[in-house]
Amino acid sequence: MKQILAPRQQVQFTAVGEFIYVERAPGKVRIRTQRGEYELTERAQIKDAQLSGLITVENMANVEGTIELRYGYGEYVPPNDGQFVSVVEIPEMTIAKLPPVVVETMPDVVISEMPETVVSAMPPVAVESLPSIKLENGQAVRIYATSPVLSKPVGGTSVKTQTLTITSGAATLAADSARAHVLIKAPSSNAAPVLLGDYPIEPGEKQTLATFGELQLTGTDNDTLHIIEVMR
Structure with a gap:
């Protein structure tokens, strides 16, 4: 007071x-x-x-x-000068070593029952935009879904047709970056399968490849392949 x-x-x-x-x-x-x-x-x-x-x-x-x-409470002892206590200097204290603390055992913690957690509803989450993702060489993204994932086929704006003839045991379809995919058909009149790498394209068989790279084919001379290129 x-x-x-x-x-x-x-x-x-x-x-x-x-x-x-x-x-x-x-x-x-x-x-x-x-x-x-x-x-x-x-x-x-x-x-x-x-x-x-x-x-x-x-x-x-x-x-x-x-x-x-x-x-x-207790007993009040006033400072010696009746007004204040002045601390001029505190001696340096050095703690050389603290005794080790050893915990031999810990008590068992037993949870006999957990309260029931009921989530009646979750608020909707609206995602307005996602940042762009760039995949480096060798990286892949796996998509898991409980329902079918529909993808839009890659279409083209035009087509090019040609016939390749096996000459000196080989034929080449040049690469074209504007190509979306290529349709290859071996006529049934071919004398033998035409090989795309190690894969045989039998006479009368047709294949569709989504590639714009170069295709190297081998086979019997004068056998042919009908080519349809779908261009972007």
Whole structure:
């Protein structure tokens, strides 16, 4: 409690504790508790184990001044100079070693029952846009779905046709970056299968390849292949 009081002016406050200490006063101070009345000067105190309740403080000095009281539990020991404690220097402390802490066993934690968690509804998630994804060479994306995934076929804007004839045991379809896919048909009149790498295209067989790269074919001279190129 700290307050400026005129001569004979009183003030009241509620205190709970075991002591009241007069920290500052212009002269004598009259203090009335529920257990008695006291007149104290600066740096004097009341000690009472049952000090509690309404406290009345009166300035008994002939001048106006500040009255400051401290109260609480235990025993109050004021600083030696009556005002403050000055710490000039703290010696250096060195902790060379701390004792090890060994935990030999930990108590078992047993969860006998978990409360039921009910999710009535989940808020909808709206995805407005996704960042572009670039796959490096050798990378792949796997798509898993419980329902069929429909993909749009790659179409073309035009077609080119030609007939390749096996000459000196080989024929080549040149690469074309504008080609979406190529249809290859071996006439049934061919004398033998035409090989695309190690794959035989039998007489009367047709194949569709989604490639724009070069195709190298081998077979019997004068056998032919009918080619349809679908261009982008």
